[in-house]
Amino acid sequence: MFDGGIMAKELSEMTLEELWELFPIFLVEHNDKWDKNYKEIEILLKNALFHCPVERISHIGSTAIDGIWAKDIVDVLIEVSRDFDIEKTAKVMERNGFIRMSTEEGRISFNCGYTKEGFADKVFHVHLRYIGDNDELYFRDYLNDHAQIAKQYEALKMQLWKQFEHNRDAYTDAKTEFVKKWTAEAKKVYAGRY
Helix, strand or coil: CCCCCCEEECCEEECCHHHHHCCCCCCCCCCCCCHHHHHHHHHHHHCCCCCEEEEEEECCHHHCCCCCCCCCEEEEEEEEECCHHHHHHHHHHCCCCEEEEEEECEEEEEEEEECCCCEEEEEEEEEEEECCCCCHHHHHHHHHCCHHHHHHHHHHHHHHHHCCCCCHHHHHHHHHHHHHHHHHHHHHHCCCCC
């Protein structure tokens, strides 16, 4: 792809700073299209992972919380059986066009919708984990049941947005204390739900 006569770099060739410039933090008002986008990718994932021991696929992240501003990126959690090699599921994801972003013990993250020109119309972050590694479900449910806490979370994100617009790691780190606090509370209130 040519851009002004200069060949655009592949995403894999860009530095972290270049990626953050191309894909800045940006928040938008809550949009009902996020539920529709989630349902579309859930069907795609169920079909692609038909032969994998998927236990649950869930809509997580701020786009799954009613009425708050969020990045226009739908987060998805896929939980697979603990007696299965998670790497086999990851390979199926990659064969179906998902780009691996990070790999940790028992956790693999992918994205879909990042291009050399910036974000596509639909952007997804997909988190592949073993069943039970799902704190995000508790956090999501708690904020959906407690609108005042959800609004506090929104206010925190709005405050951090411009401060860390081009530093995704710092943006995420700055939210960690809030998320941990309310996830711990949610796990007490909803003990055993997941």
